[in-house]
Amino acid sequence: MKVLVIILINNSLKKSKFFLFNKILISVLLGSLWLIKGWGIVFSPFIIIVLKHATKNQRVFLALIYFATGSYGLINAYQRFFHDNHYLLAVLCWLGCSIILAIPWFWYSNTKRLFIILLLEAIPPFGIIGWLSPIHALGFWYPGSGILGLILGIITFIFLDKYYWQGLIVCLTIGCSLNLFTQPPTSPINWQGINTEIKPNVTSLDATEYIIQSLSTLKPVNNTLVIYPETIINNWQLGTRILLEHSLQFDGNILLGVTLQHQDGYEDAIVIVNHGVAEPIPLFFSVLPTPLSMWNPFLTLSYHAHWWPITREIQGVRVNAIICYDQLLVWPWLTLLFTHPQVILTISNEWWSNNSSIPDIQLRCRQAWSRLLGRPIIEARNTLRNN
Template sequence: MRHDLVLPMLLILASILVGAVAWSGHVLLFPIALGFPILWSISRTRTVAAFVASGYFLSASRGLPQGVAAFYSSDIWPGLLLWLCAALGFVVTHSILWTANPINRPFRYLLAAVIMAIPPLGIMGWAHPVTAAGILFPGSGWWGLGFMSAGLASLVTRAWPVVAIALACHWLWSAAVWTDPRLPEGWHGIDLKMGASLGREAGLQRQRDLIAAVRGATGDGARFVVLPESALGFWTRTVERLWKSASGSADATVIAGAAVVDPEGYDNVLVAIDSKGGRILYRERMPVPGSMWQPWRSWLGRVGGARADFFANPVVSIGASRAAPLICYEQLIVWPILQSMLYDPNFVVAVGNGWWTERTSIIAIQRAAAIAWARLFAKPLVLSFNM
């Protein structure tokens, strides 16, 4: 092999390894993602930087093709196409902003990081290295996010070995004293293993099974019980009356995922139900692009698909507290949680329905990302997932 091909090949292989390990679903491994800006910065050409970005992103999101195939009950090709399309924004952004000028490089990388954190490209901003802030600087909030940004900028300078050693030492110290976020007092999140039937099988027996699970939690003293995304299926008056009657005189509130359908499409929501009735608590800001959110339908004069409420309802009121809700896909990207934290909520509620992610690390990554963000801002966390 020619000598001038050795370094590019090593950088590409290293970027694949960094993406695979950092985004394996183990929260304490997120700081390995900081290897990506180093590899990007020491690439000698724009082409190599593009391949480094490709290797990192495709490796980090490797569960997508199989997940899409399971979701649509199809072969692997639609998933591969979506996987490559999702990578395109990340790769193009980091390719265009790559520079051989060491003076401009930190500003270029920070600009790329910001672009991939906010819409429109932030809609596909998975595997963002800034997620590691919650592990390196737990409890430090916006200051920690600033420290993380400064660290990312420093990792693309010539001083990166010194910065990397300092961050690695801080990582080891943080891992040694690490604790997961606590549950808010009186809250309980229920994990289910109902597979693809959750949200699709909406018969009376399924509702009774869910009500029984909630009663078990309230019997243990919980005043607020969280069920996963799509748990109730379609939110209708009949479903509301059933759950209201099941609440009886109990002083407990159920937070559950559901879908609200109208002639134009549907909203992926969280509803709050107590003895007084039910209400829509939260409308998902960013449903899964492609499978749920399909904006091209309206461009073609067609209806259907989930609506994206983007910057609506970043926090919701539940009792005397305010929560930052995150449904499924919102846990994989940056701007929903940061928008919510601008309003200083009391805790985070993260739900998902990941039956289609079987044999992938997607659910583990979602949970780990929610934990990392909750620790960064020192917020209690409620998790509820279906698998």
């Protein structure tokens, strides 16, 4: 399939003598694939070919088309986050982010600048909106290869930049072999993610009752760990912890996505209930809660960004957590190449992104990095299917 895409792009560009219309169509196609169950992730590196054979102004325009098309679901998502009467603000956020990601491609003219741009859009400050990156594709191209896969990805990007088809076919052959022979990672036996359907702004009391009810159907065994979605409890204060401790009849470990409030702002975090004891201090924090709607550097009280994922040991297993919006970005995942977790927890609350392409793109990003790292992912999602 990937070879077919290469041939189609190559023939289209040659026959058109690089006419802008053909490049626009290919940019729209590559962006639109992200909207089809997130599968644009696999083909995203081919945008490099399109942008390489264009003028400076064309590169910005084509990159804008790619990013704007692929992230179109942000309009619906931001509108829900900001409420329905803020449609214009949602459109401005979507368009503004697309323009910011497109502008660096003005300077793309050689391999060195290609890697500068890819790195620039993978790490902060540009990296805070660094979605739809070709780097995500490496997990589908080179599964189970870790840092070696990153090196193979660098070589692949060089071949795409140089238009060196023979080398690219060798890379694709290696990728196909890895896809055939790499075994999927396995999770700890008694670790389980729980998917929920809880509406936003539900009280902590109602959420606690929901958790207790869902746990009543589970029978804990040795080393049981149950994981719940992001911000399932929106007030991790003393009263909530006491209520949970007194009501729980579950002798395993529970990880809960919570909102933690203090005098300086809020935390999007994961806490543990350790054999009936609700710990007040979180184990994990969101690297970057959703910009503007959660993390807003222009407000005194907003969610805090933490910039680097924390590694913890739970039941003798090294664990990292990638929370909701972080899953769309590159740099939270890249850090895992150096922290070497054995298991990755991915929790999200999708009430704001339902009916958009974002949950599918998050899923493909999770799959891609799980494959590249060769590490199992345990996910817990809160969705509103009928909303």
